[in-house]
Amino acid sequence: MPIEDVKPEGVLHMEEKKTFCRICEPHCPMLVTVDRDEALSMRPDYSHPSGGVACHKGLSFLDVHADPDRLAYPRRRKGPKSCLGGSFEDVSWDFALNDISGKLAALLEKYGPNSIAVYTGNPLAFDSRGATSVGDFVEKVGTQMRFSANPQDAQNKCLVACEIYGSPLVLTVPDLYETDYLLCIGANPVVSRWTTASIPQDSGKVLDDIRGRRGKIRFVNPRCVESSRKELDEMVLIKPGTDVYFLAALVDRILEVTGRQCSLVEIYGKNFDHLVKFVSDFPAQKVAHVTGVSAGQVNQIAMEILAADSAAFHLSTGVNQSGQGVLAYWLNEMLSLITGNLGKKGGNYKPVGFVDGFTSTQGVTTVETSLGNLRFPNPMGPMSMPGAILADLIEAGDIRALIVVSGNPLLSIGDENRTKLALEKLDILVSVDIFPSCTAELSDYMLPATDFLERADVALLPNMMQSVPYVQFTEAIVEPKYERRHIWWIFSELLQRLSLVSSDENNHNDNGFHLVDAFLAAGNLSVELLRDVPDSLILLHQLEPESFFERCLVHPDKRIDCCPDLFFSSGLFVRCEEFYNELEALFDQLMLITLRTPFMHNGWMNNVDKFRRGKHANNPLYINDFEAEKLDLVEGETVRVSSDAGSLYAIVSISNDLRPGVVAMSHGYGQGAASQLRVASQRPGVNSNRLAPTGWDSMEPLSYMSRLSAIPVTISKILTWED
Ligand SMILES: Nc1nc2c(c(=O)[nH]1)N[C@H]1C(S)=C(S)[C@@H](COP(=O)(O)OP(=O)(O)OC[C@H]3O[C@@H](n4cnc5c(=O)[nH]c(N)nc54)[C@H](O)[C@@H]3O)O[C@H]1N2
Ligand SMILES: Nc1nc2c(c(=O)[nH]1)N[C@H]1C(S)=C(S)[C@@H](COP(=O)(O)OP(=O)(O)OC[C@H]3O[C@@H](n4cnc5c(=O)[nH]c(N)nc54)[C@H](O)[C@@H]3O)O[C@H]1N2
Ligand code: SF4
Ligand SMILES: [Mo]
Secondary structure, eight states, rough: OOTTTTTOOTTTTTEEEEEEOOOSSTTEEEEEEEETTEEEEEEEEETTTTOOOOOOOTTTTHHHHHHTTTTOOOOOEOOOOEEEEEEEEEEEEHHHHHHHHHHHHHHHHHHHHGGGEEEEEEEGGHHHHHHHHHHHHHHHHTTOEEEESGTTTTHHHHHHHHHHHHHSTTTOOOOOTTTTEEEEOOOOHHHHHSSSSSSOOHHHEEEHHHTTTTTTEEESSSSSTTOOOOGGGGGEEOTTOOOOHHHHHHHHHHHHHHTTOOHHHHEEEEEEEHHHHHHHSHHHHHHHHSHHHHHHHHHHHHHHHHSSOOOOOEHHHHHHHHHHSHHHHHHHHHHHHHHOOOOOOTTTEEOOSSOOOOOOOOEEEEEEEEEEEEEEEETTTTTTGGGGGHHHHHHHHOOEEEEEEOOOOOHHOHHEEEEHHHHHSSEEEOOOOSSSOOOHTTEEEEEEEEOGSSSEEEEOOOTTTTTSOEEEEOOOOOOOTTOOOOOHHHHHHHHHHTTTTTTTTTOGGTOOOOOHHHHHHHTOOOHHHHHHHHGGGGEOOOOOOGHHHHOOSSSTTOOSSSOOOOHTTHHHHHHHHHHHHHHHHHOOOOEEEEEOOOTTTTTTTTTOGGGGSGGGGGEEEEEOHHHHHHOEEEEETTTEOOOSEEEEEEEEETTTTTTTTEEEOOOSSSOOOOOOOOHHHHSSOGGGGGOOOOOOGGTTTTOOOOOOOSEEEEEESSSSTOO
């Protein structure tokens, strides 16, 4: 599309190209102005059928794209791992790939496939060719040591979906456009947008529209979030890590009011009595002390939900990461079922996708390690090995090589010091990234990847999670510069060098889309077809929410399991009671929660200068007046924060948005060791995950979720620097 109003000589090559952002789940549509092969500016594509509204992070992506600190050439470590900064040299791709594959081949031969681990970070989910080719690499190498960001994010939801509906992909989406009531638990969509739901609209407006049609919204959160309207009394200020008891009390109260009459349960449910029994152990009166939510408030919410014409439920990372995400998400889904809001307009539903239909999981995949066996649904699908035991498995010698692709595990999983020591022990660590992150800084090789403007793509991830369902292809907007390469290319080269693929199969002329095409074929689509349709976009016809029961119940008996046996047999219920007793005893304990801001994206975008100014230059410890006074702390003071896992120094910032007993810090800071990132290393802040535990006992059974929120901490004043 030529830009007509700009005509001076020398800029006649300017054109505007359609694409979509690939930083997070909404995949917001964008228009990029390009002059020859340079991207000049980006703006939201309001003409897109999804009505997309891009955020400032996406619209600032040119700062990332053109960052002079980006990786440009393959780099090899020269000095020892303890020697940071300047210890790398540029090498050719041939040299790097030959050396890496040589080392991997030797490990394969000596120790077998599981000695080679792969960690795929969050951005890989937004690179269709990359994700499918890394999957292919893992399969051909034959390793089960497949790590990803999911056990730090939402793996509990996949496990629950698998157990109650039959497939880890049946994650329900709240019908935000029709609902009369939204219960939003452990999420802050105005800052983060939505997750496990792809909604490319202004989240503030989506929420305001609910309010505008006299709908009600309740946020369940230890912090009064930006998404809420204080004057509407929308906050339920819960104590961290106690959502499961609040949700049990809510289900219990609703069942009491309705006399357990739930037609959906009668038609589709099984094991309902076990659910009733479980929640009856946690009545609202009893749990109020532990949750901080009064029985009156639980009753109010129960009555509001029952009075609403429709109600939708959204539970997210704050709960997923706080220790009992499996049971909490199970109860979230049960709320939707027992109130008749599942598969209903304005309730929770499953959007249609270009590949629609789920296959039931069959049996179990067991991963044997020297620490013990791990159990996954078969096939593992979106589930992966626990980040919480990555360090343990390296220490134990199970893992000897690690390839990190688009991830920064040093910052995103727990216990940085321990993880760092473990990564240093590896025979070989490779980081495929666009930046020399602090994880890359520990690597033997840093391999420069393309960013989203440099690669053609199909939005695969949002399939079956989109409020407006469509499938879109984008060409690369600009050619990659320097020696940057696509991830699919890197991994197919490695396979070839490992003699795990024939040169025919490894056909570089196909632009790396053959694996993506295999996905698309299930929906009778292909990249070629998408290239040819107007705007490379096919809009799908949304199905009625009621189709949920037909499409998404894939257990052989086509029923919803209201209380899976596995929750008993794995000890989750006993653990839930034990935690309850511990939380009762920890009544006065300060708890740390995590906090996303609009000016960072997990552990990256932190080299963007304009995002690291003023109060966002650092990540303080937020604490409210009441606690600060008790501990004699003032704004700006440096304190020591400690947990069982570790300690750090942080600057105090008073915030009365927090409920008493709660402190908060943002994760993703702490790139001090990433010496080649000039902004991020000069204003590093501190990695809050130093306080997060690792090790077998720290993870949630079944989901293997890391514990990254609701962490007991103590805060001490620094009296002398000896402290
Ligand atoms: N700006 C920005 N946007 C992002 C990201 C980012 O880093 N920055 N990351 C992206 C990614 S990868 C994801 S997965 C999504 C996540 O999106 P969300 O899941 O919405 O994540 P947050 O905005 O961090 O909201 C989590 C909320 O949980 C609360 N919380 C913490 N502990 C508890 C608890 O024990 N109980 C309850 N009820 N609440 C608790 C926190 O106060 C916080 O408000 O965001 C995506 N969008
Ligand atoms: N305390 C705490 N910890 C958390 C969370 C929390 O809320 N609190 N959230 C968790 C969640 S939800 C997530 S998803 C994880 C994320 O955990 P990770 O995925 O491990 O970490 P990211 O910071 O997203 O790392 C992304 C890396 O990919 C690189 N990158 C960006 N774009 C591209 C690209 O196009 N190609 C390539 N090759 N690389 C690219 C970036 O430079 C960065 O180094 O963190 C988790 N950790
Ligand atoms: S919300 Fe996410 S996908 Fe949309 S523009 Fe912002 S960063 Fe990009
Ligand atoms: Mo995430």
